[in-house]
Amino acid sequence: MSDMLVTLYKLPPLDDALAAVARHDVTVRRALAPEKPRILAWAAEHFPGWVAEIDVAIGRLPVACFIAIREQQIVGFACHDATCKNFFGPEGVLDAVQGQGVGKALLLAALHAQRDLGYAYAVIGSAGPKAFYEKTVGAVVIEGSSPGIYAGMLRAEPPR
Numbered sequence: 001m002s003d004m005l006v007t008l009y010k011l012p013p014l015d016d017a018l019a020a021v022a023r024h025d026v027t028v029r030r031a032l033a034p035e036k037p038r039i040l041a042w043a044a045e046h047f048p049g050w051v052a053e054i055d056v057a058i059g060r061l062p063v064a065c066f067i068a069i070r071e072q073q074i075v076g077f078a079c080h081d082a083t084c085k086n087f088f089g090p091e092g093v094l095d096a097v098q099g100q101g102v103g104k105a106l107l108l109a110a111l112h113a114q115r116d117l118g119y120a121y122a123v124i125g126s127a128g129p130k131a132f133y134e135k136t137v138g139a140v141v142i143e144g145s146s147p148g149i150y151a152g153m154l155r156a157e158p159p160r
Contacts, residue, residue: 003145004124006088006137008115017105021068026075026097028105030113031058031065039067042074043092050090053082066109068093068102078106080114080122084149087125088114104136111137126150 018028031039036058043051057065057079068076076093083089088110093103114122124133126148133139142148 001126001128001146002130003142003148004127004130004133004139005142006111006122006124006133006139008111008119008122011108011111011115011137014105014108014112017101017108020101021105024070024097024100024102026068026070026100026102026105028066028068028102028109030063030109031067031077033058033063035067039065039074039077043077046094047077047090047092050079050092053079053090057082062113064110064113066106066113068097068106070097076102076106078110080110081117083125084123086114086119086122087149088122089125089127103132107133107136 021028036055039058040051040055043054054065054077057063060081064081065077065079067074075097078091080088091103091106093106111122123142124139127133127139130141
């Protein structure tokens with residue numbers, strides 16, 4: 001999958017997205033370091049391929065992982081600066097809350113945090129739902145970026 005580029009100085013407002021998910025009793029906020037074991041256990045169950053990147057993002061200062069919570073349960077996450085500096089991702093949202101603006105709020109929380117760190121642009125690494133990123137933040141495909149930074153990456157051991 002190709003990478004995408006986002007102009008951070010043209011982002012939609014974060015407050016509107018946070019208010020939209022609050023109507024569904026969802027809170028989006030930066031993760032806290034003491035929550036790391038619980039977040040990683042949740043990710044191992046729901047998004048096992050991204051546990052390592054979430055681990056790195058939570059270990060950064062400021063923490064570079066945002067979580068979405070409903071009734072003290074994690075329902076989604078988004079990270080930045082995990083695989084590379086200035087990269088957004090990974091991001092994941094449980095099926096049960098899709099369509100409620102949770103993905104948008106997480107995306108915007110992380111991208112606004114990147115802008116606050118002084119970045120003018122961000123790269124969405126190996127972007128999954130391209131149409132979502134195009135519509136939500138005006139992301140554009142970076143031609144020739146596949147497989148990009150992930151070329152030659154070690155994968156899980158092949159079955160014997």
